[in-house]
Amino acid sequence: xxxxxxxxxxxxxxxxxxxxxxxxxxxxxxxxxxxxxxxxxxxxxxxxxxxxxxxxxxxxxxxxxxxxxxxxxxxxxxxxxxxxxxxxxxxxxxxxxxxxxxxxxxxxxxxxxxxxxxxxxxxxxxxxxxxxxxxxxxxxxxxxxxxxxxxxxxxxxxxxxxxxxxxxxxxxxxxxxxxxxxxxxxxxxxxxxxxxxxxxxxxxxxxxxxxxxxxxxxxxxxxxxxxxxxxxxxxxxxxxxxxxxxxxxxxxxxxxxxxxxxxxxxxxxxxxxxxxxxxxxxxxxxxxxxxxxxxxxxxxxxxxxxxxxxxxxxxxxxxxxxxxxxxxxxxxxxxxx
Amino acid sequence: xxxxxxxxxxxxxxxxxxxxxxxxxxxxxxxxxxxxxxxxxxxxxxxxxxxxxxxxxxxxxxxxxxxxxxxxxxxxxxxxxxxxxxxxxxxxxxxxxxxxxxxxxxxxxxxxxxxxxxxxxxxxxxxxxxxxxxxxxxxxxxxxxxxxxxxxxxxxxxxxxxxxxxxxxxxxxxxxxxxxxxxxxxxxxxxxxxxxxxxxxxxxxxxxxxxxxxxxxxxxxxxxxxxxxxxxxxxxxxxxxxxxxxxxxxxxxxxxxxxxxxxxxxxxxxxxxxxxxxxxxxxxxxxxxxxxxxxxxxxxxxxxxxxxxxxxxxxxxxxxxxxxxxxxxxxxxxxxxxxxxxxxxxxxxxxxxxxxxxxxxxxxxxxxxxxxxxx
Numbered sequence: 001x002x003x004x005x006x007x008x009x010x011x012x013x014x015x016x017x018x019x020x021x022x023x024x025x026x027x028x029x030x031x032x033x034x035x036x037x038x039x040x041x042x043x044x045x046x047x048x049x050x051x052x053x054x055x056x057x058x059x060x061x062x063x064x065x066x067x068x069x070x071x072x073x074x075x076x077x078x079x080x081x082x083x084x085x086x087x088x089x090x091x092x093x094x095x096x097x098x099x100x101x102x103x104x105x106x107x108x109x110x111x112x113x114x115x116x117x118x119x120x121x122x123x124x125x126x127x128x129x130x131x132x133x134x135x136x137x138x139x140x141x142x143x144x145x146x147x148x149x150x151x152x153x154x155x156x157x158x159x160x161x162x163x164x165x166x167x168x169x170x171x172x173x174x175x176x177x178x179x180x181x182x183x184x185x186x187x188x189x190x191x192x193x194x195x196x197x198x199x200x201x202x203x204x205x206x207x208x209x210x211x212x213x214x215x216x217x218x219x220x221x222x223x224x225x226x227x228x229x230x231x232x233x234x235x236x237x238x239x240x241x242x243x244x245x246x247x248x249x250x251x252x253x254x255x256x257x258x259x260x261x262x263x264x265x266x267x268x269x270x271x272x273x274x275x276x277x278x279x280x281x282x283x284x285x286x287x288x289x290x291x292x293x294x295x296x297x298x299x300x301x302x303x304x305x306x307x308x309x310x311x312x313x314x315x316x317x318x319x320x321x322x323x324x325x326x327x328x329x330x331x332x333x334x335x336x337x
Numbered sequence: 338x339x340x341x342x343x344x345x346x347x348x349x350x351x352x353x354x355x356x357x358x359x360x361x362x363x364x365x366x367x368x369x370x371x372x373x374x375x376x377x378x379x380x381x382x383x384x385x386x387x388x389x390x391x392x393x394x395x396x397x398x399x400x401x402x403x404x405x406x407x408x409x410x411x412x413x414x415x416x417x418x419x420x421x422x423x424x425x426x427x428x429x430x431x432x433x434x435x436x437x438x439x440x441x442x443x444x445x446x447x448x449x450x451x452x453x454x455x456x457x458x459x460x461x462x463x464x465x466x467x468x469x470x471x472x473x474x475x476x477x478x479x480x481x482x483x484x485x486x487x488x489x490x491x492x493x494x495x496x497x498x499x500x501x502x503x504x505x506x507x508x509x510x511x512x513x514x515x516x517x518x519x520x521x522x523x524x525x526x527x528x529x530x531x532x533x534x535x536x537x538x539x540x541x542x543x544x545x546x547x548x549x550x551x552x553x554x555x556x557x558x559x560x561x562x563x564x565x566x567x568x569x570x571x572x573x574x575x576x577x578x579x580x581x582x583x584x585x586x587x588x589x590x591x592x593x594x595x596x597x598x599x600x601x602x603x604x605x606x607x608x609x610x611x612x613x614x615x616x617x618x619x620x621x622x623x624x625x626x627x628x629x630x631x632x633x634x635x636x637x638x639x640x641x642x643x644x645x646x647x648x649x650x651x652x653x654x655x656x657x658x659x660x661x662x663x664x665x666x667x668x669x670x671x672x673x674x675x676x677x678x679x680x681x682x683x684x685x686x687x688x689x690x691x692x693x694x695x696x697x698x699x700x701x702x703x704x705x706x707x708x709x710x711x712x
Contacts, residue, residue, distance in 0.1 A: 001465075001512050166623060198623040204592050210612055254594070 002194045008187040010161040011126075012051055014168035015088060017197045019059045022086065025172055026062045027052055028073055029090030029126075033065040047090055049128070049187060074100035074125065078108040078177070081123035086172055093139045094127040094181060097146065108177040109152030120175040124168070130183040130221055130271060131308045131319050140308035140315070142220070142272040147179045148248040148281070154178040154202060155249040159223040161191035163246060166200035173199060183221045205252035207259070211239030214329050215259040217282050218269040219245040222320060226269050229325035238333050248278050256282065257290050264295035265332045269325055274302040296335035301328045342422050343430050344393045346415040348408045351382055352490040357409045357440075358382045360402045369397050374701060377415065383613045385490070390701050393417050398427050409440035454486065454512060459531040465512035466505040466532070470497025474565055474712065475538055478504040479529065481547025481571070482634060483587050483618070485511025488546060491700030496707065503541070505532055507549065509630030511621070520633035522548070522574075522647050526555035533563060542711055544568040546696065547671065548638065554649040557656045568661045568707060571668055571693045573638060574649035576675035581643040583670050588631040593619065605667035605692040654680050661710040665691030665698065684710065 005013070018025045032052040034045055046053025055063050066073035070091060077089035091100065104125065111119045131140040148155045154176055158164040164182070171178040208223060209230055216226045223244045230240035241259050245252065260266045266286055270279035279300040286298050301320045309315050348358050361379040365371055376388040377397065391397070399416040402408045413434050416427055454467045467486050476496060480488040486504035496502045506513040508528055509520075518524040529552060533541065540563045545553030550572025557564035573579060583602050590596040597615050601607035621627060640646050653660060660683045664673040670693040676685045686706050688695040696703045 162620075194620070194624060197625045198620070199625075200623060201591050207593075207612060 002192040004190050005161055005193050006187065007158075007161045007164050007182075007189045007191070008049065008051060010165040010191075010193050011168055011182065012054070013193070014165045014172070014197075015052065016055060016058065018086075018169055018172045019055065019062050021197065023062065024084065025086045025088065026064070026080070027055060027059075027088045027090070028064045028066055028077055030066060030068055030073075030092055032090050033063050048092055049184075051126075052090070070096050070100040071103060075103040075107070077123050077125070078103050078121060081108070081121045081177070082111060082119060086122045086124075088124040088126060088172060091125050091127040093135075094129040094143050095138050095141050097127075097143060104147070104153070104177070104179070105150055109150050111152075112176065113152060121177050122172075122175045124171045124174075124178045124180055126168075126180045126182060128184050129181045130185060131303070131315055132185045132221075134310070134312060134315065135184075135308075136310040137307035142181075142270075142303075144179070144181050144219075144248055145272055145277045145281070148278060149276070152177070153249060154247065155181070156202070156247050157181045157183075157220045158246065159183075159186065159220055159244050161189060161193050163200060163206070163244075165193050166198050167202075167246065169197055170199040170202060174202070181220065185221055189224075200246070202247045203250040203252045205246055205255040206244040207241065207255065208244050209240060209242040211241040211263070213239045213263060214241070214265040214267060214333050215256070215263045216240050216242045216267050216269055216325070216329065217245065217256055218242065219248065219278065220271060222269045222271050225320060225322050226325055228322040229329060232322065232326055233329055233333075238329060240329060245278070245282075248281075251281075251285075253285055253289070256285065260286050260290045261293040264293050265335070266294075267299045267301060267325065267328045267332055269301045269320055269328075271303060271319060273305050274300060275305055277302065296332045299328050299332050301325050342419045343427070344395065344417040345413055345434070346377060346389065346392060346417065348380070348410050348412045348414055349389060350410045350494070351387065352384065352487060355382050355384070355410060357407050357412075359407045360404050360414070361386065362404055363400055364388070365391075365397050367397060367400055371395065371397055371417075381611065383611070384487075384617065385611055385614055385697070386609050387491070387697070387700070389414065391417070396420055398422070398424075399431065401431055412438065412440060456512065457532065457535045459528055459535050462508055462514035462516060462528060464505055464508070464514070464528065464532050464535075466503050466536075467493065468501065468503050469493055470499070470501050473500030475541040476500060476502045476711065477529070477533070477538070477541040477543045478502065479543065479545040479549030479553055480504070480507065480510065481545075481549050482584065482638065483510070483621075483631060484546070484549075485621070487511075487617075488694070489696060492696050492704055492707070495700075495704045496711075500711075503536070503538075505529070507552070509627065509634060515624070515626030515630045517630045517633050520630070520635075520637040522551045522555045522637070525552045525634075526559060529553075529556050530560060530563065539563065540565050542566045542568070544570065544707065545572060546570040547693065548573055548634070550574065551647045551649055554653065554656070557658065558649070558652055561657055564656070564658060566659045566661070566711065567656060568663065568710065570663045570696060570703075571665060571671055572649075572662070573645055573671055574647040575662075575679070576650065576672060577644045578672050578675075579639055579643070579645045580670045581639045584635050584639050588628070588635045591619075591622070596622070602669045603693045604698055605665065605690060606698065609698065650675075650679070653683065659710070660684065661686065661706070663688060663695055663703065663706060665693060665695040667692045669693065 077087040358380040395417040509517040550569040551574040586599040691698040
């Protein structure tokens with residue numbers, strides 16, 4: 001039976017159900033166990049956002065705290081995955097990818113290929129991303145395109161509590177390395193989530209709103225900004241189809257192209273900076289494979305090509321909002337040659 | 338508001354969670370004469386699209402809601418009135434209605450008001466059901482393969498006027514336990530009997546759709562005293578052909594692109610399959626244990642050569658009670674011809690504008706047929 005819980009609770013539930021189902025599923029990271037290693041309430045904090053709180057008292061040795069050394073514990077998780085466990089490692093902020101990138105990019109991503117398909121690396125790296133909580137340039141980025149670029153990695157970016165649970169369970173059961181992106185400003189979002197475990201297959205974009213006029217392709221937090229814009233535009237008779245990518249690797253190109261072939265107009269909305277990004281990738285896909293259908297230029301709404309600002313007013317301007325999306329859709333909808 | 342010359346058409350409530358519907362298209366222009374039961378407009382909810390029928394015979398005087406407009410449940414859609422009634426009187430009536438009308442609160446509607454599904458323990462399985470109405474001889478509705486109690490969205494509330502009507506989720510379906518045993522109709526009928534025991538239902542009129550029809554028949558044959566009458570809707574077990582591609586496609590499909598075409602085969606009008614319906618089916622199918630449950634049941638329904646494994650036709654006369662068979666003329670899952678040549682004691686009805694789901698696709702006719710049959 002479904003009931004209403006938050007995105008954060010959905011993630012905790014997915015971890016808990018998979019740890020109960022399969023004792024090879026382990027959780028590791030900074031403070032995930034609670035730091036003190038004590039019982040009960042002293043089972044402390046459970047990561048910076050409390051996502052893993054309570055797992056230590058339930059699962060004991062299936063969860064371990066690590067020192068503040070991403071290169072060591074991400075490397076250990078990759079090695080554990082290559083030798084039979086299913087680790088879920090928490091890389092606190094995705095901005096810290098630089099510290100442990102070799103372990104992900106040149107090791108985990110390559111094993112299956114370099115060992116002739118004989119090796120599997122079922123590791124999940126959960127990580128926070130996104131701007132909007134005044135955490136500035138080193139804690140507010142959205143670097144999913146960097147991982148999407150790497151063959152051998154799977155890249156998952158859930159936008160709702162329902163998707164967060166089902167995609168995390170799929171990530172844990174998947175036999176390849178998965179980077180699982182959690183938006184800081186989605187943790188408190190509520191939604192209907194079944195109590196039972198379930199898995200959402202990768203490469204299955206979600207059509208969260210149907211419309212015949214303009215296709216909006218988006219992901220993560222921007223799904224909600226896009227829906228806000230679409231709602232407003234519908235009042236003026238412009239019907240948007242909103243596609244939530246869910247996974248950027250593998251990418252559900254069929255759903256995108258099918259929609260663009262029907263509408264002929266596309267706006268790509270992405271919170272990341274605009275060069276060599278998911279937004280440019282989708283734009284290129286559409287230009288290559290749906291050129292004949294296009295009635296207007298492919299248009300991107302993204303953050304500017306700058307670091308995430310610390311000043312609140314600037315950060316608010318940096319993040320794409322419904323007004324910017326609405327303006328882009330209007331320009332595309334009204335475009336004539 | 339009680340002017341005898343003016344009648345209202347209001348937004349119906351299709352299922353417990355519906356709070357509003359959107360007017361897709363008016364099928365009858367203002368000023369036209371309509372007969373009670375004629376389709377007047379198409380309405381779409383987040384779950385399903387369907388036609389709304391005229392409640393009375395008369396002149397449709399006013400489209401109160403425009404195409405594309407969302408109207409809350411019980412909100413005013415149209416006015417029927419005798420030509421003698423002036424336009425000004427129609428205007429005044431509409432104004433009066435709108436001034437007094439308070440839409441049902443969406444949250445209160447889902448939570449505080451009305452009955453919600455419950456669960457009961459039947460041996461080691463939890464079985465979810467929805468009970469509507471009170472009194473009378475109870476009716477039990479059993480959905481088909483891959484469905485759940487929502488299959489009776491357009492019938493359950495209607496039938497519950499003056500009687501108690503239960504709709505359950507079979508094992509492996511909806512909110513019930515996913516353990517289906519060997520997946521045979523016999524096992525499922527045993528669970529239904531256990532469900533009746535758990536709720537202390539001595540006997541009930543049993544209505545089964547598709548797979549649920551064979552389950553109902555199996556129960557009627559095993560325990561005839563507990564089945565007051567038997568209604569078989571698009572039932573399996575009455576002939577050898579079955580659309581195995583549908584059964585296996587539904588059991589195996591994981592993605593929107595695989596499931597949508599499969600669901601479209603259920604209806605005479607494939608446009609009834611909305612995005613939300615597809616999404617609801619996918620959400621059910623993704624739950625742990627559902628694929629195994631459906632595969633097990635599918636294997637007990639369809640033989641390797643594509644014919645039906647379940648046979649109730651020859652045994653139907655062993656059941657002493659009354660039997661009603663309802664089929665959709667455009668059924669693409671189980672051939673409607675399977676209703677031919679049944680014993681004379683069996684009442685047979687064909688619903689013209691329907692595929693495999695006559696209770697959803699032609700609910701008014703379906704409800705009338707069933708009500709006419711039930712005592």
